[in-house]
Amino acid sequence: MQEGIEVWRGGVNTWECDEMGHLNVRFWVAKALQGLVGLAREMGMPHAFAPDAEATLVLRDLHMRFLREARPGAALDMTGGVVSLDECEARLLLVIRHVSGEPAATFQCVVAHATPRDLRAFPWPQRVRSRAEGLRVEVPPHAAARSIDLSPVAVAASLNRAEELGLMRIGLSAIGPGDLDAFGRMRPEIFIGQVSDGVARLFDRPPPALKPGGSEPRIGGAVLEYRAVFADWPRAGDAVEVRSGFAECAPKTRRVFHWMVDPVSGKPWVSSEAVVISFDLDARKVVELTPEAMAAFQARVAPGLSY
Numbered sequence: 001m002q003e004g005i006e007v008w009r010g011g012v013n014t015w016e017c018d019e020m021g022h023l024n025v026r027f028w029v030a031k032a033l034q035g036l037v038g039l040a041r042e043m044g045m046p047h048a049f050a051p052d053a054e055a056t057l058v059l060r061d062l063h064m065r066f067l068r069e070a071r072p073g074a075a076l077d078m079t080g081g082v083v084s085l086d087e088c089e090a091r092l093l094l095v096i097r098h099v100s101g102e103p104a105a106t107f108q109c110v111v112a113h114a115t116p117r118d119l120r121a122f123p124w125p126q127r128v129r130s131r132a133e134g135l136r137v138e139v140p141p142h143a144a145a146r147s148i149d150l151s152p153v154a155v156a157a158s159l160n161r162a163e164e165l166g167l168m169r170i171g172l173s174a175i176g177p178g179d180l181d182a183f184g185r186m187r188p189e190i191f192i193g194q195v196s197d198g199v200a201r202l203f204d205r206p207p208p209a210l211k212p213g214g215s216e217p218r219i220g221g222a223v224l225e226y227r228a229v230f231a232d233w234p235r236a237g238d239a240v241e242v243r244s245g246f247a248e249c250a251p252k253t254r255r256v257f258h259w260m261v262d263p264v265s266g267k268p269w270v271s272s273e274a275v276v277i278s279f280d281l282d283a284r285k286v287v288e289l290t291p292e293a294m295a296a297f298q299a300r301v302a303p304g305l306s307y
Contacts, residue, residue, distance in 0.1 A: 003079055003137075004079035004080050004081035004093065004095065004135070004137050005039075005042055005079060005080060005081065005135060006038075006077060006078070006079055007035045007036075007037075007038030007039045007041075007042065007078055007079065007080040007094070008031065008034050008035040008038050008077065008078040009076070009077040009078070010031065010034075010075075010076060010077075011073065011074060011075045011076055012027075012070045012071065012072055012073060012074040012076065013072070014072040014073075017071070017072050018196070019220065020220040020221070020222060020279065020281060021071065021072075021281060022069035022070060022071055022222075023069065023070040023071075023074075024193075024196055025066070025192050025193075025195075025196050025223055025226075026189045026190075026192045026193035026196055027189070028064070028066065028096070028105050029062075029064070029107075029188060029189040029192045030187075030189040031076070031078070031096065032064075032078070032094050032096065032105070032107045032109075033187070033188060033189065035078040035080055035094045035096075035107075036057065036059075036080070036092070036094065036109060036111075037049050038078075038080065039080035039081075039092060039094065039135075040057055042080070042131065042135060043082070043128050043131050043132055043135065044125075044127045044128045044130075044131040045057070045128060049181070049182055050182060051182045051183070053116050053182075054115075054116075055113060055114070055115065055116070055122075056114060056115075056116045056183070057111040057112070057113065057114075058111060058112045058114045058119055058121075059109060059110075059111055059188055059230055060089070060110045060111060060112055060229070060230060061109075061110035061150075061227070061228070061229050061230070062107065062108070062109055062110075062188065062226075062227065062228045062230075063107070063108040063145060063148065063150055063225075063226070063227045064105065064106065064107050064108075064225065064226040064227070064228075065105065065106045065142070065143060065146065065224065065225050065226075066104075066105050066222070066223055066224055066225070066226075067102075067103050067104055067105060067106070067142060068098065068102060068103070068104045069104075069222070069284070070098070070104055074098065075098070075099045076096050076097065076098060076099075076104060077096070077097055077099070078094055078095065078096045078097070079094070079095050079097070080092060080093065080094045080095075080135075081093050081135045081136065081137030082132045082135045082136055082137065083108070083136075083137060083138070083139055085124065085129065085132050087123050087124070088112055088113050088114075088121040088122060088123055088124065089110060089111065089112050089113070089121070090110070090111055090113070090124075090132070091108060091109070091110050092108070092109045092110075092111060093106070093107070093108055093109075093137055093139060093143060094106070094107040094109065095107075095140075095143060103142050103143075106142060106143035108139065108143065108145075108150070113128070116183045117183070119233075145225070145227075146224075146225055147224070147225050147253070147255075147275045148225050148226075148227045148273055148275065150227065153229060153271075153306075153307045154307075155229055155231045155268050155271045155307050156271075156306070156307060157231075157259040157261060157268040157271040157307060158261060158266050158267065158268060159241070159243070159261045159262070159263060159266035160266055162243035162259055162261065165245060165302040165304070165305055166245070166302060167243035167244055167245040167257075167259065167302065167305075168201065168202055168243065168244055168245060169241060169242070169243055170195070170198030170199060170201050170202050170242050170243070170244045170258075171194045171195070171197060171198040171240070171241065171242030171260075172239075172240075172241045172242070172263065173194065173239075173240055174237060174238065174239050174240065175190070175234045175235060175236055175237065175238050175239075175240060176236060177236050179236075180235070180236060184235055184236065185233035185234070185235060186233055186234045186235070186238075186240075186269075188228070188230070191228065191260050191269070191270045191272075192226075192228070194240065194242050194260065195242055195244070195258045195260075195272070195274075198242055198244075199221070199244065199256075199258075200221075202244045202245075202256070203221060217280050217281075217282065217283075217287070218280070218281040218282055219278055219279065219280060219281065219287060220278075220279045220281050221276055221277065221278055221279055222276065222277055222279045223274050223275070223276050223277075224253070224275045224276065224277060225274070225275040226272065226273070226274045226275075227272060227273045227274075228270055228271075228272040229270065229271050229272065229307055230269075230270050231267075231268040231269060231270065231271065232267065232268070232269055233269070234262070234269050238262065239262060239263050239264055240260050240261075240262065240263075240269060241260070241261050241262070241263040242258060242259070242260050242261075243258075243259045243261060244256060244257065244258045244259070245257055245300070245301075245302040245305050246297060246300050246301045246302065246305075247273075247301060247302065247305040247306070248301065249289075249294060249297040249298045249301060251288045251289055251294060252277060252278075252286055252288050252289075253275050253276065253277055254275075254276050254277075254297060255273065255274070255275055256273070256274045256275075256276055257271070257272065257273050257274075257305050257306065257307070258270075258271075258272045258274065259271050259272075271307040272307075273306075273307065
């Protein structure tokens with residue numbers, strides 16, 4: 001199955017778009033997770049995300065590439081398929097496309113077949129294995145990792161380590177009832193959204209709306225590629241803190257790590273890596289950093305920063 005099977009169809013609402021004028025990353029992820037529900041159904045698990053499920057798909061690792069922006073009113077559809085399946089885990093592929101057929105965003109999801117309450121992984125039933133064979137796909141070039149290594153990692157993030165590295169606090173909040181999935185755990189897009197809400201602070205960037213007209217270009221930011229590794233799942237009332245820092249700086253891109261940690265215990269919730277660009281909001285294209293900006297970013301690189 002070269003293209004996968006359709007698992008979702010919808011569009012972009014104005015309220016899902018950010019100050020850059022395009023679909024915000026949290027809603028790309030939210031739509032991808034709706035597609036994951038559809039793919040689970042095709043795999044023979046139609047109730048995997050229902051409150052009374054006996055087995056579910058737990059997201060362990062999520063790789064994302066953002067290929068073409070989606071503006072308000074854009075129509076989108078999504079296909080999904082199974083890249084690989086081992087005893088208890090699978091790598092799944094979701095591709096969101098514009099109506100032209102052009103890929104807009106891709107998601108490689110490593111999921112575990114697990115009990116919903118205690119997240120205990122257990123083997124796939126033969127029913128799912130048989131359905132998965134008919135859903136096999138290969139990862140196309142536009143969905144393959146480009147600038148991020150997908151090798152297995154052990155999450156070493158912690159609040160103490162963030163302090164040692166001088167990582168900036170860009171977010172501090174608590175998980176509320178509206179942030180939860182059917183099993184009472186934080187939905188993955190909440191993490192992505194918290195990073196999005198606070199990342200302007202890291203880049204010391206004013207909102208584009210504060211720079212109207214004139215000869216100065218309106219510069220924003222966008223993410224090209226992302227990997228998030230989920231270490232644990234906060235629940236309602238749990239505190240979360242996002243710490244961020246630069247690992248690398250190049251003329252067109254910056255490599256950034258974002259850690260979501262528990263500010264009480266210091267343990268990690270999520271650790272992620274992103275490749276980001278500066279973006280001309282009028283020309284809708286990537287812009288290079290000036291030598292002065294490059295020097296400023298390089299001075300803030302945290303040696304040894306990783307997951």
